[in-house]
Amino acid sequence: MKNFALIHRVSGIALALFLPLHFWALGQALQGEAKLESFLRWTDQPLVKASEWAIVLLLSIHLTGGVRILMIEFLPWRDWQKTLAAIVAASALAIGLLFALSSTAHAQAWPQKPVKFIVPFPPGGATDISARLLGQKLTDIWGQTVVIENRGGAGGGVGAAEAARAAPDGYTLFFPSGSVVTANQHIYAKLNYDPEKDFVPVTTVVSGPQVLTVPADSPYKTVAELIASGHAHPGKLTFGHAGIGSQTHLAAENFVYQAKLDAVAVPYQGEGPGLAASVGGQTHFFVGNLAASIGHIKGGRLRALGVTSKTETPQLPGVPPIANTVTGFENVGWFGIVAPRGTPKAIIDKVAADTKKALEDGGLREKLFAQGLAPVGNTPDDMGRAMKAETELWKVVVRERRISVK
């Protein structure tokens, strides 16, 4: 009995020291407009995690002793009550430990081995480059190698299906371009993965606008002139793209839809061939990624009419947003991380937080800027909301433009 009282008292003193500090720090973390981000940063600190562990353990011990003391004081002390007190005390301890383990164990233990990013396109493309650049930084942060595995084919469907079937343990993550998880379900009649049921959002890594270009000798000098010509001659304008369902295809279709044009899509085997055909005057316009298009624009082979972002992009000063002509138009491509459904929340939050940390690196930002990409590093919730909105947009565009692969 004396031991119980002593343990109760010692754990009480420790709690009396910890709790005010815990309350004060929690109150500090939750102040201001950005309380969520501040709270997440706070909970991610090793000292806070250690303090949570300590408080839970101390509470369990203190509660065990306290319950026993109350039982003895308020009830006649008999055998069955001893047993009951022990059961209550043991349960309290078990619940406390379970909580401590459940909230921190996954994130603290992970990663213990290399982490695989499945990229659903061949090496060398913008998705692959983004994944490799981020993978190098995360390797430094985690102390475990990030392995990039390219699984191209079926508009990203091959890699997506493999990622969807992977064990949800955090060691296999999927690194798609946006269209693979927001548009393919509307384009493909049969898909061997379900973007909404098979994956959960982690973080958008980078985003970048596209640029609407015409051949250098094209008569169209502005977006308005191109649209006017399209309206005057329905069905005559043609545009190239990198393949059905690709970001260049969807960006162009979105432009055509929102500008109320009737234009003909011409698919090519990738963005390079599509742009080359545009340079050669085989199509009237092309909506391409900045990295692939800038060389042609600066070389005088293509004329940039507008960018798909709402504001001018620093890589192409002087090129106006298409939104100046087509009110409200915006089309931003992105690459990000999603995880097989069932991946522990603690791991998802850790990947998102560490990606954000990696994207703060100046060297990485410069390399991404050279690719026409801007770092994002948003939260899983923000990414989920953006994906949902984009899925709805593509549903409408794909239906109205009758885009499909049987």
Added chain:
Amino acid sequence: MNAKAQTCLWVAQRASAMILALCVLVHLGTMIYAVRGGLSAAEILGRTKGSVAWLAFYGLFVLAIAVHVPIGLRAVFGEWLKWKGISRELVLILFSTGILICGLRAVSAVFQ
């Protein structure tokens, strides 16, 4: 301190202990549900924001701590450090007020 005041403190200590035992179990259960159920910090804060029930629950939790802790420390100071008298009571009242302010500030931030 007279016998009546001692009794009041004893009752307050036991009553707050019973409230705390319940509060701790509810809090741990909620946390396990939130973490195991995959609720993110944003979702948790989204649910607590504007919830009068959560405000009342955590307000009571903090109040019970602010009552329970100083009474426990009072006994420790008296028995182990032989510290008694008005200085002890003043320090403990200040300590209790500090816990109350810090705790209610955190609760209010979760609510707003």
